[in-house]
Amino acid sequence: MKVIENGITAPKGFLAAGLAAGIKKGNKKDMAMVYSQKPCQTAGTFTTNVVKAAPVKWDKHLVDNAAYTQAIVCNSGIANACTGTEGYSYCQETAKTAAEALQIPEEAVLVASTGVIGQQLPIDILKEGVKKLVPVLSDSREAGILAAQSIMTTDTVRKECAVEMELSGAKVTIGGMCKGSGMIHPNMCTMLGFVTTDVQITKELLQEALSEIVQDTYNMISVDGDTSTNDTVLVLANGMAENPLISEKNQDYETFKEALLYVNTSLAKQIAADGEGATALFEVKITGAETxxxxxxxxxxxxxxxxxxxxVFGHDAxxxxxxxxxxxxxxQFDPxxxxxxxxxxxxxIQILKDGVAVDYSEEEATRILSEKQVTAAADIKLGKESAVAWGCDLTYDYVKINADYRS
Structure with missing residues (x-):
């Protein structure tokens, strides 16, 4: 596997675009589109929150029932959550507008939204945005960057990852982008993750791989303990790498799954590191567990x-x-x-041995905890199982950002 400097447009046949449609104030980028030149097998995972945004319901229906998908339309600024039947109808209108412009079926268009809960989308602006996005779709690196920027809300940086691997002699690529900074908590979060790949794989195995990977990636991050109404992860596979079809759990499947895990781990860690107001990525490793x-x-x-x-914010051990x-x-464990x-x-630096503080230097501990990424590693000495979770420090700015979010 080779990590490459790219994102959502890295795999063959995938195009993207991003622009300012006018949903947000101040001419900020707020709409993105991802399009595959060929129909895609599609997998998805969604929020566990009982309150689910309209796009979550729309996408889950398509993932479960559509023969294939071919496009994603995403807006930022308004979440289209708690918007009733009107909000759901706007998902359909968005998909219909994109379908007509792209000349694909309406049920092949996934939609996503992120932003303020409870507001109705300005559907006329959204539909005009779709019409503007289609002519500028491109497989260029710049187009992928614009798309990644256009799905951001309180994010301070765009979040992307891409890798290449070889499956039975064929080069296969996976690319992805995501957004997320606040309302982030295990069991999915206010995060949108879109992953594209040119691999040939059955829908069933693609879904199984994603469902397993989510447990060790997005479900292991937290910023603030709030599980969102909108979180969605979608994987689209168009088969244009022309590798032998992965229809069983063979070596090609394991290689692909490892690469998919890498991409989603990278995206999840980027979300945690960019938590609202954060100054450091905080990693926790537990080893020696029984289960x-x-x-x-x-x-x-x-x-x-x-x-x-x-x-962690205070660099205090x-x-x-x-x-x-x-x-x-x-x-249960033995402290x-x-x-x-x-x-x-x-x-x-070791802080505890057998549950008792060792004679460590507070100055050295502070120096270690002053980096942009810090890890707390605990060995509980009961078995061979382990887990890693990611979060961030809690700062003054987190309160400021969320106190002023709607204004």
């Missing part, structure tokens, strides 16, 4: 602890907060066996 479930529960508990996140978060997680380390690009 995977135990490791996941412990890692998530630490990554969602506001006290721990605040300590306040290890008691980590052990406390592990203790109330619901997972007298825990070894804890902090590490970053500045080095690695």
């Amino acid at each position: 995977k479930e135990q490791a996941v529960t412990l890692a998530k508990s630490v990554i969602t602890s506001n006290l721990t996140k605040a300590a 306040n290890w008691g907060r980590i052990l406390c978060a592990m203790g109330y997680s619901g997972a 007298d066996k825990v070894d804890l380390f902090f590490e970053s690009a500045a080095g690695k």
Whole structure:
């Protein structure tokens, strides 16, 4: 597998576009389109929130029932959530407008929205935006960048990833883009993730691979403990790499799945690192667990602890907060066996041995915790299972951003 400098337009046959349609104030980019020159097998995962936005319902119906899909239309600025039958009808109108412009079936058009909950979309502006996007669709790197920028809300940077691999002699590519900065919590989040690939694979195996991968990627990140109404991850596979069809779990499937895992892990970590107001990516590794479930529960508990996140912001090696978060997680372990380390690009330091603080340097710990990416690694010495979760520090700016979000 080779990581390449690209995004959503990296695989063969995929085009993209992004522009300012007028949904947001100030001529900000707010609409994107992704289009495949050939029909795609499609997989998707969606929010676990009982309150689901209209686009989530539309896309889930298509993923479950459409013969294929070929395009995605996404707007930022308004979430089209809690908008009733009118909001759902706007999904259909958007898809119909795109279908006519692209000359594809209406049920081949996926839609996505992100932004403020409870507002109706300005559908006339949205439809005009679709008509403007189609003529500028391109497979260029620049088009992919514009699309990635156009789906951002409070994100401070665009988020992309792409890789190449070889399957039975054929070069296959996976590209992706996502958005997410706030309302981010395990079991999906206010995040939209779009992944394209030119692999030939059955719909069933594509869905199985994505469903498994989501558990170790997007479901292992948290910014603020809020699970969104809109989160969606879609994977479109158009088969244009012309590799032998992956219809069973052979070596090609495992190689493809490994690459898909890499892309989605990268995108998930980019979301966590760009958490609203964040200054650092905070990674938690749990090793030595008896079961995977135990490791996941412990890692998530630490990554969602506001006290721990605040300590990371202050570059403070306040290890008691980590052990406390592990203790109330619901997972059973022996605190007298825990070894804890902090590490970053500045080095690695042991903080606890067998549940008791070692004689470490607070100055060195602060230096290690002052990097842009910091890790807390806990070995609970009960077994061989492990898990990794990602979050960010909790800063003053998080409150400022969310206090002023609608204004």
